[in-house]
Amino acid sequence: MNDFFLATNRSIKVSVLNIDIEVRQIQMKEFDIWATHAEVIKNFIKDRNHSDEILTELFTAHGVQVISTIACVTDLDNDSLLKLAANEQEFKQLLKAVLNVNHAYFKYEKPKRRSKKTQTSEATWFDSFQYLISAGHLPDNIMNMTYGAFDQYLKSAQKDHKNKLQYLSSVIRSAHHANAKEFKKFFEELKG
Template sequence: MNDFFLANNRSIKIKVLGNDVEVKQLQIFNFDIWSPIASVIRDSLKQSDYSDLIGAGLVKDYGAHVFQLCSMCTDTEMESLLDLAESDPLEFSHLLKHVIEVNGAYFKEDVKPGPKIRKKKGGVEQTWFDSFQYLIAYGHRHEDILQMTYGAFVGYLKAAEKYQRSRGKFDSNIIRAAHHADKKGFLTFQDELSKH
Protein backbone atom coordinates (compact mmCIF):
# COMPACT_ATOMS: atom_id res chain seq x y z
CA MET A 1 0.00 0.00 0.00
CA ASN A 2 1.26 3.50 -0.74
CA ASP A 3 2.07 6.30 1.69
CA PHE A 4 -1.24 8.12 1.15
CA PHE A 5 -3.20 4.93 1.81
CA LEU A 6 -1.34 4.55 5.12
CA ALA A 7 -1.48 8.20 6.16
CA ASN A 8 -5.19 8.58 5.41
CA ASN A 9 -6.17 5.41 7.28
CA ARG A 10 -7.84 4.05 4.18
CA SER A 11 -9.42 0.64 3.97
CA ILE A 12 -10.35 -1.58 1.05
CA LYS A 13 -13.62 -3.30 0.18
CA ILE A 14 -13.53 -6.85 -1.09
CA LYS A 15 -16.24 -9.29 -2.08
CA VAL A 16 -16.55 -12.33 0.17
CA LEU A 17 -19.24 -14.76 -0.95
CA GLY A 18 -21.04 -11.91 -2.69
CA ASN A 19 -20.93 -9.55 0.30
CA ASP A 20 -18.80 -6.42 0.67
CA VAL A 21 -16.26 -6.72 3.48
CA GLU A 22 -14.17 -3.76 4.63
CA VAL A 23 -10.54 -4.57 5.44
CA LYS A 24 -9.07 -1.93 7.76
CA GLN A 25 -5.59 -0.95 8.89
CA LEU A 26 -4.37 -1.64 12.39
CA GLN A 27 -3.92 1.48 14.51
CA ILE A 28 -1.57 2.59 17.26
CA PHE A 29 -4.22 3.28 19.94
CA ASN A 30 -4.82 -0.45 20.45
CA PHE A 31 -1.36 -1.75 19.57
CA ASP A 32 -1.15 -3.58 22.89
CA ILE A 33 -4.24 -5.60 21.94
CA TRP A 34 -3.51 -6.55 18.34
CA SER A 35 0.29 -6.82 18.42
CA PRO A 36 0.51 -10.07 20.43
CA ILE A 37 -2.01 -11.64 18.05
CA ALA A 38 -0.49 -10.31 14.83
CA SER A 39 3.12 -11.00 15.85
CA VAL A 40 2.48 -14.76 15.87
CA ILE A 41 1.26 -14.55 12.27
CA ARG A 42 4.06 -12.18 11.23
CA ASP A 43 6.71 -14.45 12.70
CA SER A 44 5.22 -17.42 10.82
CA LEU A 45 5.32 -15.48 7.54
CA LYS A 46 9.00 -14.51 7.85
CA GLN A 47 10.12 -17.60 6.01
CA SER A 48 7.86 -17.24 2.97
CA ASP A 49 5.39 -15.09 1.10
CA TYR A 50 1.69 -15.60 1.63
CA SER A 51 -0.09 -18.24 -0.42
CA ASP A 52 -3.33 -20.18 0.00
CA LEU A 53 -1.32 -23.12 1.32
CA ILE A 54 0.45 -20.87 3.85
CA GLY A 55 -2.95 -19.39 4.81
CA ALA A 56 -4.37 -22.87 5.43
CA GLY A 57 -1.35 -23.67 7.60
CA LEU A 58 -1.84 -20.47 9.60
CA VAL A 59 -5.48 -21.34 10.24
CA LYS A 60 -4.51 -24.87 11.27
CA ASP A 61 -1.59 -23.85 13.54
CA TYR A 62 -2.75 -20.45 14.83
CA GLY A 63 -6.50 -20.41 14.23
CA ALA A 64 -7.39 -18.32 17.28
CA HIS A 65 -4.86 -15.65 16.29
CA VAL A 66 -5.97 -15.64 12.65
CA PHE A 67 -9.67 -15.29 13.48
CA GLN A 68 -9.04 -12.57 16.10
CA LEU A 69 -6.89 -10.60 13.65
CA CYS A 70 -9.47 -10.90 10.85
CA SER A 71 -12.19 -9.82 13.27
CA MET A 72 -10.17 -6.74 14.28
CA CYS A 73 -9.37 -5.79 10.69
CA THR A 74 -12.79 -6.32 9.17
CA ASP A 75 -16.38 -5.45 9.89
CA THR A 76 -17.20 -9.17 10.11
CA GLU A 77 -18.28 -10.97 13.28
CA MET A 78 -16.17 -13.84 14.61
CA GLU A 79 -18.98 -16.37 14.05
CA SER A 80 -19.23 -15.38 10.38
CA LEU A 81 -15.47 -15.74 9.97
CA LEU A 82 -15.55 -19.21 11.53
CA ASP A 83 -18.43 -20.21 9.24
CA LEU A 84 -16.57 -18.87 6.20
CA ALA A 85 -13.39 -20.78 7.05
CA GLU A 86 -15.39 -23.98 7.44
CA SER A 87 -17.62 -23.59 4.38
CA ASP A 88 -15.07 -22.06 1.97
CA PRO A 89 -11.45 -22.26 3.19
CA LEU A 90 -10.12 -20.79 -0.06
CA GLU A 91 -12.36 -17.71 0.24
CA PHE A 92 -11.27 -17.27 3.86
CA SER A 93 -7.62 -17.58 2.78
CA HIS A 94 -8.18 -14.74 0.29
CA LEU A 95 -9.68 -12.61 3.06
CA LEU A 96 -6.66 -13.30 5.27
CA LYS A 97 -4.36 -12.39 2.38
CA HIS A 98 -6.05 -8.98 2.08
CA VAL A 99 -5.78 -8.40 5.85
CA ILE A 100 -2.03 -9.07 5.63
CA GLU A 101 -1.59 -6.90 2.52
CA VAL A 102 -3.52 -3.92 3.92
CA ASN A 103 -1.34 -4.14 7.05
CA GLY A 104 1.87 -4.86 5.17
CA ALA A 105 3.73 -2.16 7.12
CA TYR A 106 3.54 -4.52 10.09
CA PHE A 107 3.66 -7.93 8.44
CA LYS A 108 6.53 -7.18 6.05
CA GLU A 109 8.63 -5.28 8.57
CA ASP A 110 12.16 -6.63 8.98
CA VAL A 111 12.56 -5.61 12.59
CA LYS A 112 10.32 -5.84 15.61
CA PRO A 113 7.90 -2.91 15.80
CA GLY A 114 8.19 -0.05 18.21
CA PRO A 115 11.13 1.53 19.91
CA LYS A 116 14.50 -0.08 19.67
CA ILE A 117 15.29 -1.17 23.21
CA ARG A 118 18.88 -0.36 24.07
CA LYS A 119 20.14 -0.68 27.59
CA LYS A 120 22.81 1.81 28.46
CA LYS A 121 25.27 1.83 31.33
CA GLY A 122 22.80 3.61 33.59
CA GLY A 123 20.06 1.09 32.80
CA VAL A 124 18.10 3.61 30.70
CA GLU A 125 16.07 2.11 27.89
CA GLN A 126 13.94 3.53 25.13
CA THR A 127 10.17 3.09 25.50
CA TRP A 128 7.03 3.82 23.51
CA PHE A 129 6.89 7.16 25.29
CA ASP A 130 10.28 7.98 23.76
CA SER A 131 8.92 7.18 20.29
CA PHE A 132 5.86 9.33 20.93
CA GLN A 133 8.01 12.16 22.29
CA TYR A 134 10.23 11.94 19.23
CA LEU A 135 7.21 12.54 16.98
CA ILE A 136 5.85 15.22 19.31
CA ALA A 137 9.18 17.06 19.00
CA TYR A 138 8.56 17.14 15.24
CA GLY A 139 5.10 18.65 15.61
CA HIS A 140 2.75 15.71 16.06
CA ARG A 141 0.23 15.67 18.89
CA HIS A 142 -0.26 12.76 21.28
CA GLU A 143 -3.91 12.35 20.29
CA ASP A 144 -3.02 12.33 16.60
CA ILE A 145 -0.29 9.71 17.09
CA LEU A 146 -2.75 7.39 18.82
CA GLN A 147 -5.12 7.64 15.85
CA MET A 148 -2.39 6.87 13.30
CA THR A 149 -2.31 3.60 11.49
CA TYR A 150 0.68 1.46 12.31
CA GLY A 151 2.04 2.12 8.81
CA ALA A 152 1.72 5.90 9.19
CA PHE A 153 3.37 5.75 12.63
CA VAL A 154 6.37 3.86 11.26
CA GLY A 155 6.51 6.15 8.22
CA TYR A 156 6.56 9.30 10.35
CA LEU A 157 9.23 7.84 12.64
CA LYS A 158 11.44 7.04 9.63
CA ALA A 159 10.85 10.51 8.16
CA ALA A 160 11.75 12.19 11.48
CA GLU A 161 14.92 10.08 11.78
CA LYS A 162 15.87 10.92 8.18
CA TYR A 163 15.27 14.62 8.83
CA GLN A 164 17.31 14.48 12.03
CA ARG A 165 20.27 12.83 10.23
CA SER A 166 20.04 15.37 7.41
CA ARG A 167 19.85 18.24 9.88
CA GLY A 168 22.85 16.83 11.78
CA LYS A 169 24.93 16.81 8.59
CA PHE A 170 23.85 20.35 7.78
CA ASP A 171 24.68 21.58 11.29
CA SER A 172 28.09 19.89 11.29
CA ASN A 173 28.91 21.54 7.94
CA ILE A 174 28.00 24.94 9.34
CA ILE A 175 30.14 24.33 12.42
CA ARG A 176 33.05 23.26 10.24
CA ALA A 177 32.63 26.28 7.95
CA ALA A 178 32.46 28.61 10.94
CA HIS A 179 35.52 27.02 12.50
CA HIS A 180 37.69 27.19 9.38
CA ALA A 181 36.53 30.46 7.82
CA ASP A 182 37.83 33.91 8.51
CA LYS A 183 35.27 36.59 9.38
CA LYS A 184 34.69 37.68 5.76
CA GLY A 185 34.39 34.09 4.52
CA PHE A 186 31.93 33.20 7.25
CA LEU A 187 29.79 36.28 6.57
CA THR A 188 29.70 35.30 2.88
CA PHE A 189 28.68 31.77 3.89
CA GLN A 190 25.86 33.16 6.09
CA ASP A 191 24.64 35.37 3.24
CA GLU A 192 24.46 32.31 0.96
CA LEU A 193 22.41 30.45 3.56
CA SER A 194 20.00 33.38 3.84
CA LYS A 195 19.29 33.31 0.10
CA HIS A 196 17.94 29.74 0.18
Protein backbone atom coordinates in the same frame (compact mmCIF):
# COMPACT_ATOMS: atom_id res chain seq x y z
CA MET B 1 -0.17 -0.32 -0.73
CA ASN B 2 1.23 3.11 -1.53
CA ASP B 3 2.10 6.01 0.75
CA PHE B 4 -1.22 7.80 0.19
CA PHE B 5 -3.16 4.64 1.02
CA LEU B 6 -1.27 4.51 4.32
CA ALA B 7 -1.45 8.21 5.13
CA THR B 8 -5.16 8.61 4.39
CA ASN B 9 -6.20 5.52 6.35
CA ARG B 10 -7.91 3.90 3.39
CA SER B 11 -9.45 0.47 3.49
CA ILE B 12 -10.42 -2.08 0.86
CA LYS B 13 -13.56 -4.12 0.33
CA VAL B 14 -13.29 -7.85 -0.19
CA SER B 15 -16.21 -9.87 -1.44
CA VAL B 16 -16.39 -13.11 0.52
CA LEU B 17 -19.37 -15.43 0.05
CA ASN B 18 -21.17 -12.54 -1.71
CA ILE B 19 -20.69 -10.30 1.32
CA ASP B 20 -18.61 -7.13 1.02
CA ILE B 21 -16.24 -6.96 3.98
CA GLU B 22 -14.26 -3.82 4.68
CA VAL B 23 -10.66 -4.52 5.66
CA ARG B 24 -9.09 -1.58 7.50
CA GLN B 25 -5.58 -0.66 8.46
CA ILE B 26 -4.81 -0.99 12.12
CA GLN B 27 -4.63 2.34 13.94
CA MET B 28 -2.11 3.12 16.64
CA LYS B 29 -4.83 3.58 19.27
CA GLU B 30 -5.75 -0.11 18.80
CA PHE B 31 -2.21 -1.36 18.42
CA ASP B 32 -1.92 -2.96 21.86
CA ILE B 33 -4.92 -5.21 21.16
CA TRP B 34 -3.76 -5.97 17.62
CA ALA B 35 -0.15 -6.75 18.49
CA THR B 36 -1.01 -9.43 21.06
CA HIS B 37 -2.58 -11.49 18.26
CA ALA B 38 -0.79 -10.28 15.14
CA GLU B 39 2.75 -10.69 16.49
CA VAL B 40 2.30 -14.46 16.45
CA ILE B 41 1.26 -14.28 12.79
CA LYS B 42 4.14 -11.96 11.92
CA ASN B 43 6.65 -14.33 13.53
CA PHE B 44 5.12 -17.34 11.79
CA ILE B 45 5.16 -15.76 8.34
CA LYS B 46 8.50 -13.92 8.70
CA ASP B 47 9.89 -13.73 5.16
CA ARG B 48 7.64 -16.41 3.67
CA ASN B 49 5.13 -15.64 0.97
CA HIS B 50 1.37 -15.66 1.52
CA SER B 51 0.72 -18.82 -0.46
CA ASP B 52 -2.33 -20.95 0.26
CA GLU B 53 -0.12 -23.63 1.82
CA ILE B 54 1.53 -21.17 4.22
CA LEU B 55 -1.84 -19.67 5.18
CA THR B 56 -3.25 -23.15 5.84
CA GLU B 57 -0.27 -23.93 8.10
CA LEU B 58 -0.74 -20.58 9.81
CA PHE B 59 -4.43 -21.13 10.52
CA THR B 60 -3.80 -24.69 11.71
CA ALA B 61 -1.06 -23.58 14.10
CA HIS B 62 -2.56 -20.25 15.24
CA GLY B 63 -6.26 -20.19 14.41
CA VAL B 64 -7.28 -18.14 17.44
CA GLN B 65 -4.72 -15.43 16.68
CA VAL B 66 -5.75 -15.35 13.00
CA ILE B 67 -9.44 -14.95 13.90
CA SER B 68 -8.67 -12.29 16.52
CA THR B 69 -6.38 -10.36 14.18
CA ILE B 70 -9.00 -10.29 11.42
CA ALA B 71 -11.66 -9.22 13.93
CA CYS B 72 -9.51 -6.18 14.83
CA VAL B 73 -9.66 -4.79 11.27
CA THR B 74 -13.13 -5.86 10.09
CA ASP B 75 -16.63 -5.51 11.46
CA LEU B 76 -16.94 -9.28 11.81
CA ASP B 77 -17.04 -10.90 15.23
CA ASN B 78 -15.24 -14.11 16.16
CA ASP B 79 -18.32 -16.32 15.60
CA SER B 80 -18.88 -14.94 12.09
CA LEU B 81 -15.22 -15.46 11.28
CA LEU B 82 -15.30 -19.05 12.54
CA LYS B 83 -18.29 -19.76 10.27
CA LEU B 84 -16.48 -18.09 7.38
CA ALA B 85 -13.39 -20.23 8.07
CA ALA B 86 -15.44 -23.30 7.10
CA ASN B 87 -15.03 -22.12 3.50
CA GLU B 88 -11.25 -22.33 3.35
CA GLN B 89 -10.66 -20.55 0.02
CA GLU B 90 -12.90 -17.60 0.85
CA PHE B 91 -11.34 -17.30 4.29
CA LYS B 92 -7.83 -17.30 2.81
CA GLN B 93 -8.90 -14.51 0.47
CA LEU B 94 -9.94 -12.44 3.48
CA LEU B 95 -6.74 -13.29 5.37
CA LYS B 96 -4.61 -12.29 2.37
CA ALA B 97 -6.46 -8.96 2.23
CA VAL B 98 -5.74 -8.36 5.93
CA LEU B 99 -2.05 -9.17 5.43
CA ASN B 100 -1.82 -6.92 2.35
CA VAL B 101 -3.70 -3.95 3.80
CA ASN B 102 -1.53 -4.15 6.91
CA HIS B 103 1.66 -4.98 5.04
CA ALA B 104 3.55 -2.26 6.92
CA TYR B 105 3.15 -4.31 10.08
CA PHE B 106 3.66 -7.78 8.61
CA LYS B 107 6.70 -7.05 6.44
CA TYR B 108 9.75 -8.87 7.69
CA GLU B 109 12.82 -6.86 8.58
CA LYS B 110 15.97 -8.55 9.74
CA PRO B 111 16.84 -7.42 13.27
CA LYS B 112 19.59 -4.83 13.36
CA ARG B 113 22.67 -5.47 15.45
CA ARG B 114 22.51 -3.57 18.68
CA SER B 115 25.41 -1.95 20.42
CA LYS B 116 25.93 -2.38 24.15
CA LYS B 117 24.72 1.20 24.67
CA THR B 118 21.44 0.47 22.83
CA GLN B 119 20.88 -2.65 24.88
CA THR B 120 21.10 -0.76 28.18
CA SER B 121 18.58 1.94 27.25
CA GLU B 122 15.81 0.29 25.24
CA ALA B 123 13.47 2.57 23.32
CA THR B 124 9.79 2.56 24.22
CA TRP B 125 6.66 3.52 22.32
CA PHE B 126 6.71 6.78 24.25
CA ASP B 127 10.13 7.52 22.76
CA SER B 128 8.77 7.00 19.25
CA PHE B 129 5.73 9.15 20.00
CA GLN B 130 7.95 11.88 21.48
CA TYR B 131 10.15 11.79 18.40
CA LEU B 132 7.10 12.42 16.20
CA ILE B 133 5.79 15.10 18.57
CA SER B 134 9.15 16.90 18.37
CA ALA B 135 8.77 16.72 14.57
CA GLY B 136 5.45 18.57 14.83
CA HIS B 137 2.83 15.81 15.14
CA LEU B 138 0.13 16.02 17.81
CA PRO B 139 -0.47 13.10 20.21
CA ASP B 140 -4.11 12.66 19.13
CA ASN B 141 -3.08 12.64 15.48
CA ILE B 142 -0.46 9.99 16.17
CA MET B 143 -3.00 7.76 17.92
CA ASN B 144 -5.31 8.04 14.91
CA MET B 145 -2.56 7.20 12.43
CA THR B 146 -2.47 3.79 10.88
CA TYR B 147 0.53 1.69 11.80
CA GLY B 148 1.83 2.09 8.24
CA ALA B 149 1.58 5.88 8.36
CA PHE B 150 3.18 5.91 11.82
CA ASP B 151 6.06 3.79 10.54
CA GLN B 152 6.62 6.01 7.49
CA TYR B 153 6.36 9.28 9.43
CA LEU B 154 8.84 7.93 11.96
CA LYS B 155 11.31 6.98 9.21
CA SER B 156 10.81 10.38 7.58
CA ALA B 157 11.42 12.21 10.87
CA GLN B 158 14.59 10.16 11.44
CA LYS B 159 15.80 10.97 7.92
CA ASP B 160 15.07 14.67 8.47
CA HIS B 161 16.95 14.56 11.79
CA LYS B 162 20.01 12.97 10.14
CA ASN B 163 19.93 15.58 7.35
CA LYS B 164 19.83 18.37 9.94
CA LEU B 165 22.77 16.82 11.80
CA GLN B 166 24.78 16.63 8.57
CA TYR B 167 23.94 20.24 7.82
CA LEU B 168 24.89 21.37 11.33
CA SER B 169 28.14 19.43 11.10
CA SER B 170 29.09 21.24 7.91
CA VAL B 171 28.17 24.61 9.49
CA ILE B 172 30.33 23.84 12.53
CA ARG B 173 33.20 22.78 10.32
CA SER B 174 32.86 25.94 8.20
CA ALA B 175 32.72 28.10 11.30
CA HIS B 176 35.77 26.41 12.78
CA HIS B 177 37.91 26.91 9.68
CA ALA B 178 36.71 30.36 8.63
CA ASN B 179 38.19 33.65 9.71
CA ALA B 180 35.85 36.19 11.34
CA LYS B 181 34.98 37.97 8.07
CA GLU B 182 34.27 34.75 6.14
CA PHE B 183 32.19 33.39 9.00
CA LYS B 184 30.12 36.57 9.22
CA LYS B 185 29.46 36.39 5.46
CA PHE B 186 28.53 32.68 5.74
CA PHE B 187 26.23 33.40 8.70
CA GLU B 188 24.47 36.24 6.83
CA GLU B 189 23.87 33.90 3.87
CA LEU B 190 22.19 31.44 6.24
CA LYS B 191 19.76 34.13 7.38
CA GLY B 192 18.59 34.51 3.79
